[in-house]
Amino acid sequence: MTISTKRICNVGIVGPYLAGKTTLLESLLAVTGAISRKGSVKEGNTIGDSVAEARSRQMSIEISAGTTVVEDVQFTFIDCPGSIEFSQETYNALIGVDAAIVVCEPTIDRVLTLSPLFKFLDDWEIPHLVFINKIDKSNVNFIDLLHSLKQVSSRPLVAHQYPIVEGEKVLGFIDLVTERAYHYHPGSAPDLVPFPNELREAERVARAEMLEELANFDDHLLEELIAEINPDEEEIVRDLRMELGADTIVPVFVGVAELDYGVRPLLAALLREAPEAEVTAKHRGIDRHKGDGAVAQVLKTIYSQQGGKLSVVRMWRGNLTDGSIVNGIRIGGIYRLLGSQQQSLQSASAGEIVALGRLEGIKTGATIGDSEIAELPQAQTLTPVYALAIVPSNRNDEVKLSGALTKLVEEDPSLHWEQHGDTHEVILWGQGEIHLQVAIDRLRRKYNLPMQTHLPQVAYKETIRKPVTSIHGRYKHQSGGHGQFGDVFLDIQPRQRGTGFDFKETIVGGVVPKQYIPGVETGVREFLDRGPLGFPIVDVAVTLTNGSYHSVDSSEQAFKNAARLAMTEGISKCEPTLLEPILAIEVSAPSEFTSKALQLLTGRRAQILGYDAKSGWNGWDVVSAYLPQAEMHSFIVELRSLTMGVGFFTWRYERLQEVPEKLAERVLARSK
Known part of the structure; x- marks a missing residue:
């Protein structure tokens, strides 16, 4: 396809899961002649969702691009995933578009799922319009639906069209700019029809609301409205173009993408009103x-x-x-x-x-x-919130795993992997169950690395509650020739939480020669790697206070062994206790779900610190809490279930804290 055009416009197609974005892309490409035959999501033959992982799930998991030409404009449409678990893919793509089509279903109950998307578009000042898809499936009044949409957008929504409905059948729409009525026809442009008089009053109200919103940005239009002068079509289109380009209003369209209904008027509006690539570059300071x-x-x-x-x-x-x-x-x-x-x-x-x-x-x-340049702003990388430990099904594949995971993270920056220093597991982090399952499927398909998965181990630690003094450790071994002899006395004390390990010596008179003291510290450190409860010991101070040596048989190795013997005897007397990692967590959710978020946290042993209105998010709260890491694994799954899929959280490691006694007993029983 050779393309020669005067103008370029890149448009992102975004919206919640199942809204019909991939179907809309297929329709846009078909009606503009970029493809000769429309595919179907159910049949798995669409231009978008071409990878195996998407088609097997019948959902978008990565962006799909399609370029076409309408009149003298080259459009590149980018179909973006709708699942919240693949939001990173969507956000990364949106920073490169000139406008976005927000596709949604005509269901008031699902309007809230648009909230995070509207927030991102408005924060980046990306011009966007709304396409209410599947309007033939609507069972709500259009004005009520429009009112609900307005509640989740910080920019005013203005109806560009008003649907014509007869009974339960959608016949067409009224263009509120031209005040002309059209009927849909499968496979062709809508027909101009006589204006339905029964909709005259509803159309006037909707059009008046559109003009009043535009008048907030155009003094001349405001004067015309005050004087009850009907503005001409050219002036309205000019205002729509200016305000859409400035991301100050959001026009709303209706249709049925599967039948191509409303797709041609949507394209016509993009031609007239969407900003071109050069305008976006200037807006971004380029x-x-x-x-x-x-x-x-x-x-x-x-x-x-x-x-x-x-x-x-x-x-x-x-x-x-x-x-x-x-x-x-x-x-x-x-x-x-x-x-x-x-x-x-x-x-x-x-x-x-x-x-x-x-x-x-x-x-x-x-x-x-191709020359020295300044870095452009990037979409923020999402915090990983769900993890699985992964092991190659074939142990010989372990050497290939790190390279494959590195490429996987390059393709999807919201993935993260680590070789955990304490548990020695390879842990894959992501945005949810489906997100990680897709990543694991890709490891198998693209890199021939089938994986086994399990829940990651919690990195428990142990510490001590009471000090002991003068714990004696003597190592003596004789096997012909030079023997081995080391003799130490150690004081063991608990330290303040988070201060780590400290070793010192108070030897006087050379009872333990200086060259052997490093061996004592090494023996102590090696013992701390696995304490009597089976976990690394932290926040302990050990002091070498006394000892003895043999002029021939003593060595650094002998004193290391003596130190381990002393620690083995001494730690068990120090009342060892189990510690678990605690996370500082901030849970964000619409205010109507705050109480559910609080209940979810308290049910997982969280310590609630408080909650407040979320800055920059109208109608949202943020809850701060301390959450044991052991309770984190499925937290995001339940949070999304309780908040219509829009709740999210960020976290960071905070500290170690003692595990409640009964829970500690269960943990220790499992570890044994």
């Missing part, structure tokens, strides 16, 4: 005429089984050709994407979204260019 250097930003990293690494980028300024050097790396191919299909290009120009090959070492979010 002047396309300043200097000669190219500037681009990586929106997505892809590792294919055959083609190697691809970096999907937004070109902000200048041009790049195949073989250009960016950030010291030679580009190994430029491609335009249509789902999983790739079209080779010789160059990419400002405004385009393309894929660049072989940018090794360049990560998602990175700014690239």
Whole structure:
């Protein structure tokens, strides 16, 4: 497909899971001629969701791009995942678009699921409009639905269309700008029909609300409304274009993507009112005429089984050709994407979204260019909230695992993996159960690394409650020739929580020669790796106070063994106790679910610190608490279940704390 256009516009398609985003992308590409036949999510033959993990689940798990031309505008549509567990993918892509279509269902009960998405779009000042999909399935009044949508958006929503409904059947819509009525027809543009008089009053109210919102930003329009002058169509379209481009209003459209209903009017509105690529670049502070250097930003990293690494980028300024050097790396191919299909290009120009090959070492979010450039802002990386310990099914695959996981994290920065220092497990962190299962499926499919999984162990520790003094440890061994002799007396004391281990000596008179004292400390440290309860010992002070040596048989090794013997005897007398890691957690949820969030926390042994209104989030609260890590594993699953999927939390390690006695007994019984 050769594309020659005057203007470029990149549009993200976003919305909750099951809203119909992939179906809308398919319809947009079909009605513009980019594809000859529409696919179906159920049949697994859509342009979007082309990877096996998406098709097996019938859900988007990564972005899919499709480029098409309408009149003289090159549109690149990016279908983004709707599941909250794949939000990182969506946010990374949205920083590169000029506008977004927020797809939602006509269900008041699900409106709240749009709240985090509206918040991100408004924080980044990304112009967006709403497409109420599946309007034929609506069982609520349109004005009531519009009112509910307004409650979760910080920008005013204005109806651009009003649906025409007869009984339970949606016939078409009224365009509130032109005040013309249209009927839908499958596979073709809507027909102009006589205005339905029974909707005249409802249409007038909806149109008046639209004009009043626009008048808040246009004094001339306000004067016309006060004088009861009906503004002309051109003036209204100009205001819609200006205010949508400035992200001060959100126009609302209706349709049925599966039947192509409303898709052509939606495209027409994008042509008239959506900002172009050059406008977005200026808004982001990138002047396309300043200097000669190219500037681009990586929106997505892809590792294919055959083609190697691809970096999907937004070109902000200048041009790049195949073989250009960016950030010291030679580009190994430029491609335009249509789902999983790739079209080779010789160059990419400002405004385009393309894929660049072989940018090794360049990560998602990175700014690239052919000269020295400043880093552009990136979408914030989400805090991982769900973990599984993973083990290769074939132990011989362990050497390949770290390389595969590194690539997996490059593709999806909301994943994180670690080799835990205490439990020695490989732990994969992500955003939820499905998120991690998709990652594990990819390890198997792309890297031939089938995995076994289990819940991660909690990194329990132990400490002591009481001190002991003059604990004697003597190591004596004779086996012909030189023997082994070490003799020590140790004082063992508990330390304040979090202060760690401390070793010192008060030897006088050389009863333990200085060259043997490091061996004593080594013996103590090695013992602390696993205490009598089976876990590492922390927050302990040990003092070497006395001892004796043999001029021939003593050695550093002998004193190390003597120290271990003394610790073995002494620690058991110090009342060892079990410690568990405590997390400082902040739970964010709509205010109507705050009480449920509090109950969920208290039911998991959390210490509630308080709650308050969440700054910058209208109608949301944030709850602060201390939560035992042992209670964290399925916390995000239950939180989302209680909050319609929108609740989230952040956490950080806070401290170690004693485990309640009865729980400690169960933990120790399991560990044995």
